[in-house]
Amino acid sequence: xxxxxxxxxYRKLFGNMATLHPSAQDSPNxxxxxxxxxxxxxxxxxxxxxxxxxxxSPAISAPSGNAKWVVVALxxxxxxxxxxxxxxxxxxxxxxxANRYPIALVYVQSADTKLTDASIxxxxxxxxxxxxxxxxxxxxxxxxxxxxxxxDGLDTLIATLATLxxxxxxxxxxxxxxxxxxxxxxxxxxxxxxxxxxxxxxVERGDGTNVKxxxxxxxxxxxxxNDGAVWVNFTDYYLNDATQDILLKVxxxxxxxxxxxxxxxxxxxxxxxxxxxxxxxxxxSTQVKVQxx
Numbered sequence: 001x002x003x004x005x006x007x008x009x010y011r012k013l014f015g016n017m018a019t020l021h022p023s024a025q026d027s028p029n030x031x032x033x034x035x036x037x038x039x040x041x042x043x044x045x046x047x048x049x050x051x052x053x054x055x056x057s058p059a060i061s062a063p064s065g066n067a068k069w070v071v072v073a074l075x076x077x078x079x080x081x082x083x084x085x086x087x088x089x090x091x092x093x094x095x096x097x098a099n100r101y102p103i104a105l106v107y108v109q110s111a112d113t114k115l116t117d118a119s120i121x122x123x124x125x126x127x128x129x130x131x132x133x134x135x136x137x138x139x140x141x142x143x144x145x146x147x148x149x150x151x152d153g154l155d156t157l158i159a160t161l162a163t164l165x166x167x168x169x170x171x172x173x174x175x176x177x178x179x180x181x182x183x184x185x186x187x188x189x190x191x192x193x194x195x196x197x198x199x200x201x202x203v204e205r206g207d208g209t210n211v212k213x214x215x216x217x218x219x220x221x222x223x224x225x226n227d228g229a230v231w232v233n234f235t236d237y238y239l240n241d242a243t244q245d246i247l248l249k250v251x252x253x254x255x256x257x258x259x260x261x262x263x264x265x266x267x268x269x270x271x272x273x274x275x276x277x278x279x280x281x282x283x284x285s286t287q288v289k290v291q292x293x
Contacts, residue, residue: 020034020037020039021034022122024120032103034052037054048076050077058080060072071094071104071106091107265279
């Protein structure tokens, strides 16, 4: 850092605004003359003093038509840069990036070949350069740099939330690798009011068609599907009143089929000239058969 500070002679004369003062060149051209000085800038969250030895801005180009505003500024490295606004019949000032210190606002028209003091406006008295975003601060990623207590109500909210242990314990009550410790498992648990939603249990079979069991709320019946399309009602018994169809299984084998109680079947005896029998297992009695052929 220069000793004494650039522009210090102006400060000693109480001419602080003479530092970094913009003006037209002694022999006007398309640059802005800037006196020596410096400014404070936020660099990575800390205030740093940026020096400027004095000199000129880069050349400012005239717009191809209409007019434009150009902001002449110092960056955080102490270099003078031009920030061009859009060309327009009614131009507006351009957006100024972070860590830029505006020195002059220059109004440039398409026919301009040199800049005079009439078109150069001092930006220093109207510009403020505070910390503008969280990104301008340092150490924002360090452990413990932001405590939860610093945010109103956050600790109270966290205290009401379930922990991973709470969630794990709750899941373990219902399902784990070996099944569930509960004696029942309820589907559609949040359903209220008039029954209206079917419930399903589905088996994933990879490349094969999934099979399912469902409670059909419309029919008030349990059903199953082996092909994902046709649903068949579970039937525990048949009424002997001609109101229900009975599906009779046909066996084609050497030995008589072993039927459950109350079950009947057609049996084709493949060992005895394909004789056909009606086999039936009465409840509490021995299985019987009647030859049909």
